[in-house]
Amino acid sequence: MKSNKKLGSYPGILITVSLTVALFLIGFCGWVAFSSKELIKYIKQNIEVQAYLDRNLSESKIDSIYQVIASFPEIEKNGDKSLISFISSKTAAENFLAETNESYEEILGDNPFRDAFNLKVKEELLTDGDLAILKQKIEAVSGVYEADYAKDFVNGITENANKAYLILSAIVLIFLVATILLINNTIKLALYSQRFIIRTMQLVGATNAFIQKPFISKGLLQGFIAGVIASALILITQQLALKQVDGLSLIQNQQMMIYVIIIMLILGPTIGLVSTFQSINKYLNVDLDDLY
Template identity: 45%
Template sequence: MPKKKKIGSYPNVMIVVSLTAALFLIGFCGMLVIQSKKLVSIIRQNIEVRIFLEKTLSDPGRDSVLQIVQQKAFVQTNGGTPAVTFVSKEEAAKEFMEGTKEDFTAFLGENPLRDSYQVKIQEDYFEEAKLKLIKADLETINGVYEVVYQEDLADSINRNITKLYIVLSSFALVMLIIIVLLINNTIKLAIYSQRFLIRSMQLVGATNGFIQQPFLLRGATQGLVGGIMAIILLVVLQQVAIRNIEGLSMLQEYDKLAFLLASLLLLGVAIGIVSTYQSLARYLKMALDDLY
């Protein structure tokens, strides 16, 4: 005896697989955005401005420069302490010789380098225009010979990260549109097999809401399952990457990741419900002759 067909019952493996794939790719793009933002934040927090001092500057003069620099609003603080580090010309010469493997003092007869301060700048000032203003401001201090920083670094990073966000956002949007269209067509084909059952229920007086309920429940379940599977895949991928890529753990922001995964779950349920509702509405309004 053939199995009795129930309202809202149709194969859902293909729909769940499609949803899982789409939500996984969207979530992967989101993870890349979160980690790239964290990487940029780390770079910004470690950008330094080098203040070279006059060679004739005395110790009291050097301390005076330090006090002025520490009071600047753009100086980064660690636990309330300004991130300003003194580097003597002897330390600078040692670092230079370790890097080049050459003793330049041997043929120069003296150390031409200068005492300096390394100043870490707050993240909000990570723009080329602001860094130029910082340079001009610091060079007005008595005893300061020159202020240097990596020019064009800020603008280069900001431009590249903006391009990355645009590419990832565009890819995620295209994937969302494609998967909605794909799932709409898949659900339409699935509901097509139940079009006569839907019409029979209408003929005995069933309301549209009563007919839609099992279909929408199934769509929500499909979206939920697809979202859960996508989340599992993303978490597994993340843990494998953390274990195999050194330093990747520093880029993890678990509060933002939790929000992203929760959003994927809600997005999956929303896609399942909306796609089912749109596909079902066609058959609820279709004339009897059009069903054949």
């Protein structure tokens, strides 16, 4: 009992704290990455294509145009209903007046706005190339004056999203490698004080598996505790951020958050196990002269 207690008396708290900090940084980057992905998705879901109509069209002609555009496979649907909204020229003028407090009638006299359809497009087609093709298809419909979309905004979203994913992936990878190196060195230093005890156990006939068992058990336990603490810190950070940042809740995906927690709970014990196993094997196979 005394030897077992002494065997595990290396600085486990230091290892646990180091692993907790490293896992928290990895989890935080993962949360930011998933939040960024949801932000891009949210923005894309609110990008619309506008189809401006010719003037003085009858209601039946407008309905006919609606039916044609609604049949396009690029248009997003909610069940069987295409996500298309109609904005009359009068409504557009009223919205302009409400936003700017400027009356077009004093300058132009006539209403310069046109009747228009706002179209929701499927997210996977929100690229400049696909939208350009859809624009041509819409403009080919009889009664459509022009189709338009925020071209520069779409291009900016696509380019920045790809850059953000690459940068965040690189950061997570760097933290992961740094974590493994940090914990390896910490455990090696911790086991350094136990090297003579390990050699003594070998001399009295203890098998490698018997010697490894208490160290590996501690490594697993420390990794699990670090994963739990890091997960709790991530959840606390998320809740504090939700209270401080307006609208952040709109881009939170709880399923993705569960994945982050599961990864940390698996990664902690795994790093603890692998690092401890590698470190303990070093002292099991070292020559007696090298112990000094």
